[in-house]
Amino acid sequence: MSRLLIVDDEQEVRNFFAYLLRNKPIHLTVASNAAEANRLIQVGTYDAALLDLKLPDGTGLDILRLLKKVHPTCRVVLMTGYSTVKSALEAIRLGADDYIEKPFSDIDELERLIDSLLVPQPLGGHDDRLRIAKEAGLVIGTSHAMNELVSLAWKIARKNVTVLIEGETGCGKEVLARFLHLASMRRDEPFIEVNCGALTETLLESELFGHEKGSFTGALSLKRGLFEVASRGTLFLDEIGDATPSIQVKLLRVLETKSFLRVGGEHTLRTDARIIAASHVNLPHAVATGTFREDLLYRLDVVKLSIPPLRERRADIPLLARHLLDQNDGKNFSFSADALTLMHAYDWPGNIRELANVVKRALALADGDTFVLTSEYLPQALFPVAETAATYSDRSPSLPTVSSPVPQLDRELDTWKHMILTAWNQDGTVSLPEVLTHVKELERIVGEAFVKKALRETLGNRKKASEQLNISVRTLRYLLHEK
Ligand SMILES: Nc1ncnc2c1ncn2[C@@H]1O[C@H](COP(=O)(O)OP(=O)(O)OP(=O)(O)O)[C@@H](O)[C@H]1O
Numbered sequence: 001m002s003r004l005l006i007v008d009d010e011q012e013v014r015n016f017f018a019y020l021l022r023n024k025p026i027h028l029t030v031a032s033n034a035a036e037a038n039r040l041i042q043v044g045t046y047d048a049a050l051l052d053l054k055l056p057d058g059t060g061l062d063i064l065r066l067l068k069k070v071h072p073t074c075r076v077v078l079m080t081g082y083s084t085v086k087s088a089l090e091a092i093r094l095g096a097d098d099y100i101e102k103p104f105s106d107i108d109e110l111e112r113l114i115d116s117l118l119v120p121q122p123l124g125g126h127d128d129r130l131r132i133a134k135e136a137g138l139v140i141g142t143s144h145a146m147n148e149l150v151s152l153a154w155k156i157a158r159k160n161v162t163v164l165i166e167g168e169t170g171c172g173k174e175v176l177a178r179f180l181h182l183a184s185m186r187r188d189e190p191f192i193e194v195n196c197g198a199l200t201e202t203l204l205e206s207e208l209f210g211h212e213k214g215s216f217t218g219a220l221s222l223k224r225g226l227f228e229v230a231s232r233g234t235l236f237l238d239e240i241g242d243a244t245p246s247i248q249v250k251l252l253r254v255l256e257t258k259s260f261l262r263v264g265g266e267h268t269l270r271t272d273a274r275i276i277a278a279s280h281v282n283l284p285h286a287v288a289t290g291t292f293r294e295d296l297l298y299r300l301d302v303v304k305l306s307i308p309p310l311r312e313r314r315a316d317i318p319l320l321a322r323h324l325l326d327q328n329d330g331k332n333f334s335f336s337a338d339a340l341t342l343m344h345a346y347d348w349p350g351n352i353r354e355l356a357n358v359v360k361r362a363l364a365l366a367d368g369d370t371f372v373l374t375s376e377y378l379p380q381a382l383f384p385v386a387e388t389a390a391t392y393s394d395r396s397p398s399l400p401t402v403s404s405p406v407p408q409l410d411r412e413l414d415t416w417k418h419m420i421l422t423a424w425n426q427d428g429t430v431s432l433p434e435v436l437t438h439v440k441e442l443e444r445i446v447g448e449a450f451v452k453k454a455l456r457e458t459l460g461n462r463k464k465a466s467e468q469l470n471i472s473v474r475t476l477r478y479l480l481h482e483k
Contacts, residue, residue: 002118003027005049007037007058007063008079013102017026017050020111026118026184034058039064048117053080055085061091068095075117085161089303092155096404129154129183130437136179138172139323140434141316145308147431148431150179157183157301162255164300165278167307170353173278174238176307180276181234189233192226197242204247206263215264227260230273239280241292272406275300310348310355315426318419319342319438320352324359326400333363336374340418356384415443447479 004026006017021028029044031037034057041063049067051060056455060078067074067461078091078099088099097117098475104110133150140150156163157180165173175192181191194207202216211223226235237243243251254260255275259268279298286292310317318340325333337341339362345367348354362377373382419438423430 001025003029003045004114004118005029005037005040005074007031007033007034007049007060008052009033009050009054009071013052013079017029020107020112026114029094037063038066038289041070046071048075048077048114050077050079050114053078053091054156054231059087060095064091064094064096074182075101077113086302088161091163093152093242122442124290130358131264132183133179136175136182137327138175138179139314139316139320141437142419142431143308143313143426144429144431145313146316147434149176149305149307152303153305154183155179158185160274161302162300163276163303163305165276165305165307166283167278167280168309168349168351169280170323170351171307171309172257172352173280174236174309176305177234177236177276181236181274182273184234186233186274190230191234191236192230192277193236193238194226195238197239197248201244201247202348204243205283208247209260209262210265211263212265212476215262219264225262227254227271227273228269234274235273235274237275237277239279240277241279241283241286244253245293248296250291252296252299255296298469310351314344315419315422315430317355318415318422320355321359322415323428324356325363327361327364328356330359330363333366333371333373335362335413337414337418338375339378340415342378342382344377344422345384413442421429421447444479448481451476451479 001053002025004021005256007030008012008014008017011031011032014032018028029040029046031040034055037051037055046067049063051063053060060080067076076096078088079102080088080099085099085101088445091099096179098115100110104199124439126208129150130140138150140146153176163177163180165176166219167173177193178191179381181187194204199207202480206223206225208225208227209436210228211219213219213222237251240251250260254271258272259267259270259342283292283297285295285299287297288300289314292368310320318335321335321343323338325331327337343355343358350357358379360371361379365372365377380443416438420435450469451465454468456460458468463474466473469476471479
């Protein structure tokens with residue numbers, strides 16, 4: 001029987017849960033204050049807990065911290081009034097699974113939430129998250145920092161809250177914004193990106209809010225603004241730190257009132273666009289220096305997602321490089337161990353965009369029959385000072401430098417070995433479920449390689465090939481994605 005803890009100071013709420021769950025195989029324990037909850041946590045075990053955020057003698061956040069310490073696998077949902085949504089999001093950051101707003105408006109949804117909390121979580125069971133990450137072109141990798149970040153993004157994607165994404169240039173702010181959109185209920189509506197630093201103030205204003213016909217010279221027809229076009233979808237305001245003071249005022253108004261006027265217009269229009277903003281400049285710093293409005297930052301920063309620079313998640317480089325090779329028609333190519341070692345040591349000031357350029361350059365330099373991209377294909381910037389490609393590859397016990405038709409499997413094993421060893425050697429926490437997901441992927445690749453080899457040897461005879469491999473024809477089909 002599952003064990004559920006409910007902490008709420010209101011008698012009616014406790015009674016409500018007792019009634020709602022009366023016929024379920026759940027052992028319910030209730031507490032009416034923080035002191036009682038803390039005592040119960042020390043003496044009992046719980047599979048899930050629903051915690052009121054505000055209690056007479058403490059907060060749900062304190063109880064959450066204790067629960068995560070004493071029973072790390074206990075799944076937690078915070079119950080909150082609308083005014084405390086920001087604290088509820090803080091709870092998600094601290095490890096809570098979700099939050100629900102009180103009073104409960106949809107009892108069926110509440111029941112579904114409780115049921116889902118009590119289903120055991122399989123190790124590595126992140127299939128949906130990985131599928132959507134793939135769709136968004138987002139490689140999560142194995143670093144703890146990225147896994148924490150994507151897990152937080154996943155949890156808040158379906159909440160209608162404004163998100164602020166911070167991170168150095170080229171570290172994947174737009175990719176993460178796309179992931180948030182695809183993981184939200186708005187995924188079938190438009191995702192629209194606008195770079196606030198790339199347009200003049202007048203153009204940006206007319207892009208964002210639209211204009212009426214004849215409102216200025218050149219406004220030959222009515223134009224709908226992006227707030228209108230993205231009304232049921234997501235509007236991604238990139239480089240928000242570059243917006244001029246006048247645009248900042250107008251954005252603040254839309255965020256506060258959900259309404260706006262077209263340039264030259266008289267009718268107020270409403271928008272329900274979900275706003276995701278991103279900036280490579282430090283916005284609190286911009287507020288301190290007077291170039292960004294504090295009230296706008298407050299409105300945007302309901303949830304902040306800070307993407308770590310690539311140099312702080314070097315463990316992800318092999319998988320990112322693999323992804324970028326595939327993306328650039330380089331499926332048959334791979335980087336040699338010496339090239340990956342250099343890439344691992346480099347600081348990547350331009351982050352993943354710079355890595356993408358290095359990958360494209362290496363592919364462009366590759367001659368017709370080179371499939372292993374060694375250090376010779378990397379730009380000089382990646383070499384330690386005073387070393388050149390030639391001296392580096394002389395020293396290093398690398399793979400053959402050119403012209404070796406290394407089979408696909410060999411290359412895959414090389415990338416995976418490097419990725420797993422990097423995760424292994426990483427200090428601190430590592431996301432084992434992600435490592436295991438990649439091992440599973442490797443299992444599939446190895447299976448497919450063996451099947452193809454057996455099919456070549458048996459001249460395409462599936463029955464003989466499956467006998468040779470001691471698998472059923474069905475498994476063979478599965479490994480060939482024929483299902
Ligand atoms: N996690 C990732 N997985 C795969 N590709 C990524 C990832 N992060 C970034 N990229 C790739 O790196 C490049 C830069 O990413 P993106 O444009 O999202 O960065 P950004 O932080 O928005 O950059 P800027 O600050 O210049 O606007 C893109 O080609 C993107 O596809």
